[in-house]
Amino acid sequence: MTDDAPEILRYAAFAIRPEGGNPAGVVLDATGLTEERMLAVAAEVGYSETAFLTPGDARDTYRVRYFSPLTEVPFCGHATVASAVALADRIGPGRFVFSTAAGDVPVEVERGADGLRATLTSVEPKVEEVPAADVEEALALLGWAAADLDPAFPPRIGYAGARHLVLAAGTRARLARLDYDFDGLAAFMRARDLVTLQLVWREAAEVFHVRDPFPVGGVVEDPATGAAAAAFGAYLRELGAVTAPTVLTLHQGEDLGRPGVLRVELRAEDSRVRVSGTAVAIP
The missing domain is CATH 3.10.310.10 (Diaminopimelate Epimerase; Chain A, domain 1)
Incomplete structure (x- = not known):
């Protein structure tokens, strides 16, 4: 080198x-x-x-x-x-x-x-509440209405190495439509030290579909986001939506034509989150 x-x-x-x-x-x-x-x-x-x-x-x-x-x-x-x-x-x-x-x-x-x-085993995670005004602004920048959210999964900021705002869509169709204010959302996220938004939809008890806008990095959408997956695992445990030990499956990248699968493991005796996946060289 x-x-x-x-x-x-x-x-x-x-x-x-x-x-x-x-x-x-x-x-x-x-x-x-x-x-x-x-x-x-x-x-x-x-x-x-x-x-x-x-x-x-x-x-x-x-x-x-x-x-x-x-x-x-x-x-x-x-x-x-x-x-x-x-x-x-x-x-x-x-x-x-x-x-x-x-x-x-x-x-x-x-x-x-x-x-x-x-x-990977994350650093110690944490979850924090989000001011209502911040949720309202994020939804406006995404072009979402409050009625688009799933009330079973309230907005939170999850952290397991980086900060991610978790917003849960009420339907898969809502998650599939992603057309947001790039510059506006980037400014909103920088002001709150957010790396991505973790947009999720629950297909089954332990199966989720996710999308991650990443304008602060100059990218419209991240195709598969391990740091956000770890933060989301911590969020679900904090919320009581899942009980450890458990393994979650996250599908991401389908709407971009780059399907990926992230495995998220929560252990009863360890508050850290484990995220696993395969990887292959790109010729």
């Missing part, structure tokens, strides 16, 4: 085919790269996030920074899964620890029937 020309890998996370899930850039050795250069590389790659890894002091530990084309984010789930699988492709499956701006994130990679699967 040179400072001017780092090796950039490309992986699709939460997918078993390169055309599915969420593509991420991965730089396995970002030693010597400045913040400005990382941002420039992320902009050149053009994906919602690119991860930059620097080997840590201990074995199988890495310092990781995540950049969208416009800004750095504290944590990114799909780029974490992509990076862990990229490492496993080179040195074999195992356990890695990623030191991120949000905290240390352990990631375990195993080989299964669908290829390499990475499972």
Whole structure:
């Protein structure tokens, strides 16, 4: 690797085919790269996030920074899964620890029937209420009405490494229609330190469909969002909508033509959230 020309890998996370899930850039050795250069590389790659890894002091530990084309984010789930699988492709499956701006994130990679699967364990999550005025403004920017929401899932901000506003649609048709005020929503989110909106619809007790507008990163919609999935798991547990231990299935990217599947595990003895998915190299 040179400072001017780092090796950039490309992986699709939460997918078993390169055309599915969420593509991420991965730089396995970002030693010597400045913040400005990382941002420039992320902009050149053009994906919602690119991860930059620097080997840590201990074995199988890495310092990781995540950049969208416009800004750095504290944590990114799909780029974490992509990076862990990229490492496993080179040195074999195992356990890695990623030191991120949000905290240390352990990631375990195993080989299964669908290829390499990475499972990340989130930092300590938290959930907070949202002022009614903020909900009203977010809905207006989305072009939603209050009647479009599912009253069983009140708006909240979930955090498991990054902040996400959770809004639940009452119907799949409402979720499928996404046409929002890009600049307005970006300003709204920056003012509240939000990374995405987590728009969800419940298909069954443990099955959800989700979409994530990401204008603060310069992207209309993130195709598969591991950090938001972790935050959503914490939200459901806090709300009492599910009881641990349980495993949730989140379908994302279908409306973009990039279907992905995220597995969210909640354990009774651990408040952290585990998110897992496969990843494959993009030729």
